[in-house]
Amino acid sequence: MGRKVIVSEFVTMDGVMENPVWTVPFNTVEQNQHKFEELLTCDALLLGRITYEGFAAAWPKMGETNTVVNQIRDFALPEGFADRMNNYPKYVVSRKKTQQQMNWNATLIQGDLKEEVLKLKGQPGKNILVLGSGELVRTLMQHDLVDEFRIMIFPVIQGNGRRLFTENINTMSLKHVNTKTLLSGAVELTYRPSKED
Template identity: 75%
Template sequence: MRKVIVSEFVTLDGVMEDPIWTVPFNTDEQNQHKFEELLGCDALLLGRVTYEGFAAAWPKTGETNTVVNPVRDFSIPEGFAERMNTIPKYVASRTKTPEQMKWNASLIQGNLAEEVLKLKQRPGQDILALGSRELVNTLMQEDLVDEYRIMVFPVVLGSGRHLFKDQDQLKTLQHIATKTLRSGAVELTYRPAK
């Protein structure tokens, strides 16, 4: 069965919102690592807000292989943007219609947990969930996340939307790996404890 892998950027104090704060720490090492992660999957699972942001940015990025932003532009590995633009995307949204789906995307219709479970049962590589805070929290509550890859950046924002919302159900995770990048960012990998 395919795994759902949640891959997130967070600050030291757990904020994930508007990750422009990652740019000063961006390196070729990080970009190559994230590209390899993307190559290990053959589908993206996205919430509406993340889908809209990505769909607006990645086609332009594919023209130059350069990420353009207000902090500093940076290059990404050859093929990264092409992979992002061509990989199938499954979007969870209560406001979008199937006709509004562009950028190689399909709207998840019906019960989210049931539809994600169907995706997991299809043959293929793993499914990568990026950003998409509301979606990730729903997947976690439904025990549909097989692995968490949380890249923590040495930044404290003090406010902003946190990756994990308050919930009344304890979730225990098992540490699998730690990868320290030269920039000071650290990727922590966890799986749900059995």
């Protein structure tokens, strides 16, 4: 069966994923525990360059305090969350980086993306988690490499900003797997691509 590639995203009601500080007013202990449990089902991260750079700058500090610090409201993380984020291997897709520039337990994916991701999926281990990384997600979709989408929709309309699904992506039919409604009003929808029988 192999490992699955799980795309897990925060989006607004109008589909914006960029700079998700708009999630902070809705952050709860329940949501953080839910995301931690998701992390426990995986043992590697697959990231685009911009997400990798942001995470690599922020997560080591969070590992020291177990707290997410931001301009709106700081909040604590479940015990062990930051340690796992910091210690998991990361596979980074970038045309601008070199392996020498990789830190935070990261390996640069070089060569054919589809081939490299299929190799990762074929290795023993738990699932591979994709966070943020909108451009990477769209490329993975083009190559039919996404096994599951977990889209957490927040009760916010942003109006503008980069969206997860853009106008020039291929049509894809999905099968609904689960809906989780959080006390904050955020809703997580889980879908898997429908495979033609």
